[in-house]
Amino acid sequence: xxxxxxxxxxxxxxxxxxxxxxxxxxxxxxxxxxxxxxxxxxxxxxxxxxxxxxxxxxxxxxxxxxxxxxxxxxxxxxxxxxxxxxxxxxxxxxxxxxxxxxxxxxxxxxxxxxxxxxxxxxxxxxxxxxxxxxxxxxxxxxxxxxxxxxxxxxxxxxxxxxxxxxxxxxxxxxxxxxxxxxxxxxxxxxxxxxxxxxxxxxxxxxxxxxxxxxxxxxxxxxxxxxxxxxxxxxxxxxxxxxxxxxxxxxxxxxxxxxxxxxxxxxxxxxxxxxxxxxxxxxxxxxxxxxxxxxxxxxxxxxxxxxxxxxxxxxxxxxxxxxxxxxxxxxxxxxxxxxxxxxxxxxxxxxxxxxxxxxxxxxxxxxxxxxxxxxxxxxxxxxxxxxxxxxxxxxxxxxxxxxxxxxxxxxxxxxxxxxxxxxxxxxxxxxxxxxxxxxxxxxxxxxxxxxxxxxxxxxxxxxxxxxxxxxxxxxxxxxxxxxxxxxxxxxxxxxxxxxxxxxxxxxxxxxxxxxxxxxxxxxxxxxxxxxxxxxxxxxxxxxxxxxxxxxxxxx
Amino acid sequence: xxxxxxxxxxxxxxxxxxxxxxxxxxxxxxxxxxxxxxxxxxxxxxxxxxxxxxxxxxxxxxxxxxxxxxxxxxxxxxxxxxxxxxxxxxxxxxxxxxxxxxxxxxxxxxxxxxxxxxxxxxxxxxxxxxxxxxxxxxxxxxxxxxxxxxxxxxxxxxxxxxxxxxxxxxxxxxxxxxxxxxxxxxxxxxxxxxxxxxxxxxxxxxxxxxxxxxxxxxxxxxxxxxxxxxxxxxxxxxxxx
Numbered sequence: 048x049x050x051x052x053x054x055x056x057x058x059x060x061x062x063x064x065x066x067x068x069x070x071x072x073x074x075x076x077x078x079x080x081x082x083x084x085x086x087x088x089x090x091x092x093x094x095x096x097x098x099x100x101x102x103x104x105x106x107x108x109x110x111x112x113x114x115x116x117x118x119x120x121x122x123x124x125x126x127x128x129x130x131x132x133x134x135x136x137x138x139x140x141x142x143x144x145x146x147x148x149x150x151x152x153x154x155x156x157x158x159x160x161x162x163x164x165x166x167x168x169x170x171x172x173x174x175x176x177x178x179x180x181x182x183x184x185x186x187x188x189x190x191x192x193x194x195x196x197x198x199x200x201x202x203x204x205x206x207x208x209x210x211x212x213x214x215x216x217x218x219x220x221x222x223x224x225x226x227x228x229x230x231x232x233x234x235x236x237x238x239x240x241x242x243x244x245x246x247x248x249x250x251x252x253x254x255x256x257x258x259x260x261x262x263x264x265x266x267x268x269x270x271x272x273x274x275x276x277x278x279x280x281x282x283x284x285x286x287x288x289x290x291x292x293x294x295x296x297x298x299x300x301x302x303x304x305x306x307x308x309x310x311x312x313x314x315x316x317x318x319x320x321x322x323x324x325x326x327x328x329x330x331x332x333x334x335x336x337x338x339x340x341x342x343x344x345x346x347x348x349x350x351x352x353x354x355x356x357x358x359x360x361x362x363x364x365x366x367x368x369x370x371x372x373x374x375x376x377x378x379x380x381x382x383x384x385x386x387x388x389x390x391x392x393x394x395x396x397x398x399x400x401x402x403x404x405x406x407x408x409x410x411x412x413x414x415x416x417x418x419x420x421x422x423x424x425x426x427x428x429x430x431x432x433x434x435x436x437x438x439x440x441x442x443x444x445x446x447x448x449x450x451x452x453x454x455x456x457x458x459x460x461x462x463x464x465x466x467x468x469x470x471x472x473x474x475x476x477x478x479x480x481x482x483x484x485x486x487x488x489x490x491x492x493x494x495x496x497x498x499x500x501x502x503x504x505x506x507x508x509x510x511x512x513x514x515x516x517x518x519x520x521x522x523x524x525x526x527x528x529x530x531x532x533x534x535x536x537x538x539x540x541x542x543x544x545x546x547x548x549x550x551x552x553x554x555x556x557x558x559x560x561x562x563x564x565x566x567x568x569x570x571x572x573x574x575x576x577x578x579x580x581x582x583x584x585x586x587x588x589x590x591x592x593x594x595x596x597x598x599x600x601x
Numbered sequence: 602x603x604x605x606x607x608x609x610x611x612x613x614x615x616x617x618x619x620x621x622x623x624x625x626x627x628x629x630x631x632x633x634x635x636x637x638x639x640x641x642x643x644x645x646x647x648x649x650x651x652x653x654x655x656x657x658x659x660x661x662x663x664x665x666x667x668x669x670x671x672x673x674x675x676x677x678x679x680x681x682x683x684x685x686x687x688x689x690x691x692x693x694x695x696x697x698x699x700x701x702x703x704x705x706x707x708x709x710x711x712x713x714x715x716x717x718x719x720x721x722x723x724x725x726x727x728x729x730x731x732x733x734x735x736x737x738x739x740x741x742x743x744x745x746x747x748x749x750x751x752x753x754x755x756x757x758x759x760x761x762x763x764x765x766x767x768x769x770x771x772x773x774x775x776x777x778x779x780x781x782x783x784x785x786x787x788x789x790x791x792x793x794x795x796x797x798x799x800x801x802x803x804x805x806x807x808x809x810x811x812x813x814x815x816x817x818x819x820x821x822x823x824x825x826x827x828x829x830x831x832x833x834x835x836x837x838x839x840x841x842x
Contacts, residue, residue, distance in 0.1 A: 186786075
C-alpha cells in the first residue's frame with residue numbers, strides 16, 4: 048500500500064508505557080547482572096541502572112494507571128511478571144544500597160568518637176596540598192580487616208575531598224606488586240605520594256604501623272610524608288663512630304632506618320675529611336649526630352663544628368667513658384671546654400654508679416627522675432618507659448652563670464645514692480668501684496642535658512651513653528623493642544633538635560582508656576547471676592505456663 | 602488499616618501462645634549465661650562490651666527467627682483460616698506486613714527485656730551507652746531481616762518443621778557468607794558474598810558503635826524484598842487456589 052506524504056506517525060501513550068516498562072526492567076536487570084559481574088558499582092553499572100530508572104519513570108508517566116495497577120497487584124500474574132517485579136525491587140534496593148555506600152554516610156555512636164577524625168588529624172589534613180594514596184594489601188582471608196580499615200581510610204578520603212585516595216591490592220593475585228612494595232604480612236598498609244599521572248611514587252613509600260591507635264598511626268604517617276625530604280640529619284662516621292649501616296648488635300642501623308622511615312633524610316658525613324679540606328658541614332643539615340666517637344676533635348674540626356653551630360646548627364652527642372688516649376669529650380679536652388664555655392654543657396670523666404636504681408649491676412643506670420617540662424623528656428615517664436644506660440657517663444650542666452644567650456637544662460637524673468666514679472683506670476682494669484669521699488662526684492648526677500642559643504637557634508643534646516641506641520639495645524633479633532625508653536629518648540632528642548615537633552602538631556587519641564574496668568564484689572556477681580540466669584528466664588517461663596493453663600481451662 | 606488488624610491479631614497470638622514464652626525464656630537464659638561468663642572474664646581486666654548481647658543475638662536469631670515465623674502461614678492453613686484470609690478483600694502485602702510487624706514487635710519486646718544487662722552494667726561500671734544503642738539498633742534491623750527470611754519459607758511450605766528447617770539453613774548460609782573470604786581465594790567473589798551476608802553489615806559497624814547508612818539500607822532492603830516475595834507467594838497460592 049502506498050502511503051501519502053501527509054500521513055503521520057502516531058505514538059500512543061500505551062506504546063510509550065510499554066516501551067518504558069521493557070526498558071526499565073531490562074535496565075535494572077542488566078544493571079544487577081553488571082554489578083554482580085564486576086563486583087563494584089562502576090560507571091557502566093550506574094548508567095545502566097539510571098537507564099532502567101528512566102524507563103520506569105517513562106512507564107509511570109505514560110500509563111500511570113497501568114503502573115499503579117502493577118504495584119497494587121491487580122495485574123500481577125505469577126510467573127514472568129512476578130519474577131520481573133521481584134527483580135525490579137531487588138534492583139531498586141541494590142541501587143539505593145550502592146548510592147549510600149558511595150555517599151559513606153556514617154554516624155559515630157561511641158562516646159570516645161572512635162570513628163571520627165580528631166581535630167588534630169583535621170589540622171594535619173588541612174595542610175595537605177599534594178595527593179597521597181593509602182595502599183592496603185589484603186587477601187580474601189583478611190576481608191574483615193580490610194573492611195574495618197576501610198572505615199578509617201574513607202574518613203581521610205572524605206576529609207580531604209579525595210586528595211587522599213584508597214587502593215586495595217590482593218597480594219595473592221598480584222604477588223609481583225606485593226614484592227615490589229615489600230609486603231611482609233596480610234593486611235599491611237602503605238602510604239605514598241601520587242604522581243601527576245595518577246601512579247604511586249614508590250620512592251616516597253612509607254609503611255603505616257598496625258597498632259591499636261589506628262587514627263594516630265595513619266595521621267602520623269601522613270604528617271611524616273608531608274615533611275618528607277624537608278629535613279636531613281647527618282651521622283658522622285669520621286671519628287670511628289658506630290656504623291649507621293652496621294646491622295650487628297653494636298651497629299646503629301635500626302635507628303638509622305627508623306629516621307629514614309620517619310620521613311627524614313638520613314645521610315653520613317666525615318667531619319675529619321671536611322675539616323681537613325677546610326670545608327663546612329652541609330647547610331641542609333638539620334642536625335649532626337655523633338654516636339660514640341672514639342677520639343676527640345682536633346682544633347680544625349672544632350672550628351668546623353663552631354661555624355655550623357653559629358649558623359643555627361644542632362648536635363646530638365652520644366659519649367661513653369673511654370679508657371684510651373684522647374677520648375671523645377675528654378673533660379679537659381679542647382672540644383669539651385669549647386662546649387662548656389660556649390654552651391654551658393660538657394662531659395665529666397666519671398662513670399655513674401647508682402646503687403639506688405639500677406639493673407644487673409649499679410653500673411646499669413636506670414632513669415630515676417626526668418625533667419618532664421623539657422620537650423625531650425615529656426614522654427619519658429620513669430615508671431612506664433625508663434631509659435637504661437650501661438656504664439653511663441656523668442654530664443656537667445651550668446644551670447647558672449651560663450654564657451650569654453644560652454639556656455641549659457637537665458633531662459635525666461640519677462637517684463641521690465648515685466655517685467661518679469673517677470678512678471677510671473681501676474674501673475677499666477678490675478671492674479671495681481667504690482665511693483671515695485672528696486675524690487668521686489657525689490650524686491645525684493645528670494646523664495642527659497640540653498643547651499640552646501636563643502639568638503642563633505643552635506641546639507645541643509649531650510647523652511652520657513654512647514651505646515644506648517645500638518641495635519642490641521633497641522630491638523631484639525625478632526624485632527621486639529627491648530628498652531622503649533631508649534628509643535623514645537633518641538627519637539624525641541632528634542625531634543627537638545630538628546624542630547620536627549613544630550611540623551607534626553599531633554596528639555593521638557587514647558582509645559580504650561576512657562572506659563573504666565569492671566570491679567564488682569563476689570556478692571554482686573552472685574546477685575547478677577541470679578537475676579539474669581534464674582529469675583528472668585523463670586519469670587518469662589512461668590508467665591508462659593500461666594497462659595497455657597488459662598487456654599487449657601477454656 | 603488491614604495491616605493494623607492483622608498486626609493486632611498476630612501480636613495477640615504471640616502473647617497468648619506458650620511457645621513464644623518458651624522461646625523468650627530460652628533467649629534470656631542463653632544471653633544471661635553468656636553475659637555472666639563475659640563479666641567474669643572481663644573482671645578487672647577490660648571494660649565491659651556493650652555490644653555483647655546484641656552480638657550473641659545475631660547468631661541466636663539464625664535459629665530463633667525461623668522458630669518464631671514457622672507457624673505464621675502454616676498454622677493458618679492447619680486451622681483453615683488461610684482460605685478465609687486469601688478470599689477476603691485484602692491485599693496479600695497487607696497480610697504479610699501485618700504478620701511481620703507482629704513478629705517484629707514481639708522481637709522488640711524481647712530486646713527490651715535484654716536491656717536489663719545494660720542497666721546492670723550502668724550500675725557496676727560506666728559502659729559506652731552510645732555503642733550499646735548502636736548495637737541494639739543494628740540487631741533490631743538484623744532481627745527484622747531474619748524474620749522476613751523465615752516468613753518466606755513459612756509461606757512456601759505447609760509443614761512447620763520443614764519451614765523452620767529451611768529458614769535455618771538459609772539464615773545459616775547468610776550468616777556464614779561473612780566467612781566467604783576463607784573459602785574463595787578470589788577477593789572480588791569473596792566481597793560479593795560478604796556484601797550479601799548478615800554479619801558483614803552488623804559485626805564491623807553496628808556492633809562496633811558505627812552506624813552506616815548502607816547497612817540500614819541493606820537490612821531495610823532485605824525486609825522489603827522478602828516481604829514482597831512472601832506476598833508474591835501468597836498471591837500465587839490465591840490464584841492457584
